[in-house]
Amino acid sequence: MYQFQIKVPASSANIGPGFDVLGMSLEVYMTLDVQVGDDKGACVLSYEGDGANEVPLDIHKNMISQTALYVLRCHDIHEFPLAVKIHVKNPIPLGRGMGSSGSAAIAGVLLANELAHLKLSKLQMMDYVLMIERHPDNVMASMMGGFVGSFLRELSDVEKEAMIPSASDLLTNQGFSRPPKGLGTYAKLPWAPELKALVVIPQFHLSTSKARSVLPSSYTKPDVIYNLQRLALLTTALGQTPINAHLIHEVMKDKVHQPYRSQLIPGLQTILAQMTPESQPGLCGICLSGAGPTILALATDNYEEIAQKMLIIFKQNNVDCNYLVLSPAFEGASVTY
Ligand SMILES: Nc1ncnc2c1ncn2[C@@H]1O[C@H](COP(=O)(O)OP(=O)(O)O)[C@@H](O)[C@H]1O
Numbered sequence: 001m002y003q004f005q006i007k008v009p010a011s012s013a014n015i016g017p018g019f020d021v022l023g024m025s026l027e028v029y030m031t032l033d034v035q036v037g038d039d040k041g042a043c044v045l046s047y048e049g050d051g052a053n054e055v056p057l058d059i060h061k062n063m064i065s066q067t068a069l070y071v072l073r074c075h076d077i078h079e080f081p082l083a084v085k086i087h088v089k090n091p092i093p094l095g096r097g098m099g100s101s102g103s104a105a106i107a108g109v110l111l112a113n114e115l116a117h118l119k120l121s122k123l124q125m126m127d128y129v130l131m132i133e134r135h136p137d138n139v140m141a142s143m144m145g146g147f148v149g150s151f152l153r154e155l156s157d158v159e160k161e162a163m164i165p166s167a168s169d170l171l172t173n174q175g176f177s178r179p180p181k182g183l184g185t186y187a188k189l190p191w192a193p194e195l196k197a198l199v200v201i202p203q204f205h206l207s208t209s210k211a212r213s214v215l216p217s218s219y220t221k222p223d224v225i226y227n228l229q230r231l232a233l234l235t236t237a238l239g240q241t242p243i244n245a246h247l248i249h250e251v252m253k254d255k256v257h258q259p260y261r262s263q264l265i266p267g268l269q270t271i272l273a274q275m276t277p278e279s280q281p282g283l284c285g286i287c288l289s290g291a292g293p294t295i296l297a298l299a300t301d302n303y304e305e306i307a308q309k310m311l312i313i314f315k316q317n318n319v320d321c322n323y324l325v326l327s328p329a330f331e332g333a334s335v336t337y
Pocket residue numbers: 030055056062063064088090093094095096097098099100101102104206207208209290291
């Protein structure tokens with residue numbers, strides 16, 4: 001018998017104008033305590049934490065084990081190689097824009113990699129993660145750690161066919177294809193040590209698929225230019241000391257996803273309009289975290305005061321929230337024996 005622990009941080013993706021491009025890992029960790037037996041046998045899942053009442057424990061329905069089984073199938077292995085007990089502790093809130101599904105997919109790929117001794121590198125494992133999550137920003141940050149920019153490789157027509165089965169078909173084994181190799185490329189970006197992430201987490205779920213369904217299929221040239229100009233400066237502005245709060249506030253503005261998603265998040269527009277470095281000393285930039293409804297405020301001080309102001313605006317919109325002040329999880333996902 002042997003045991004190991006998988007640890008995967010949460011994430012906050014997009015960071016304003018970097019839709020599907022930028023992400024930061026957050027030091028809230030989902031852990032899997034894994035005990036592997038000596039013989040063949042069942043895979044038994046147990047779970048505590050956020051979503052304990054809704055996350056299925058059937059290995060063919062749970063996203064972590066489904067992802068692990070998908071990776072094993074890609075290596076012509078059709079069940080867990082040995083009996084295994086997996087205890088999941090998950091403090092990452094589900095369906096809130098803090099990357100819970102991405103972290104679950106990463107945990108599943110790391111699990112398969114260990115159980116079948118696949119010896120895949122983190123970047124190779126990302127090919128499987130990206131078949132499930134399809135956008136790189138949140139998962140690349142959780143896997144690699146820190147503040148990360150990423151993109152997906154352009155695919156040939158043959159490779160595009162591999163992407164035809166939906167993630168849900170791959171997970172439920174209704175469809176099958178292996179990932180194209182080298183799908184994701186990333187760079188770790190500088191992060192000023194005085195910057196912390198204040199996440200204000202509304203008490204309602206918004207699935208990423210619903211939040212993507214309200215986005216338009218095309219954008220105007222001025223809106224694209226607006227985001228590109230800010231994105232270019234943002235990648236430097238968040239790494240500079242001393243912090244330039246006014247610059248950060250301006251370059252975290254977005255016209256590609258937030259305006260469309262505000263219909264799903266009561267209070268978002270007011271928060272983005274009212275919360276500025278002038279009105280809230282210590283605040284730098286503010287944006288939707290991932291697909292929402294969580295708000296990410298980057299700040300250097302006065303976290304409690306900034307959070308309370310946002311809680312009041314959400315309350316005026318009948319939304320209750322809690323909040324956390326977090327640093328980036330610089331190490332990313334890990335496995336320890
Ligand atoms: N630890 C987990 N174990 C199993 N499934 C999970 C876990 N975390 C997330 N999920 C799945 O991912 C869904 C949420 O994903 P999504 O809508 O993308 O929101 P998020 O912004 O939290 O990633 C959950 O409803 C659940 O199906």
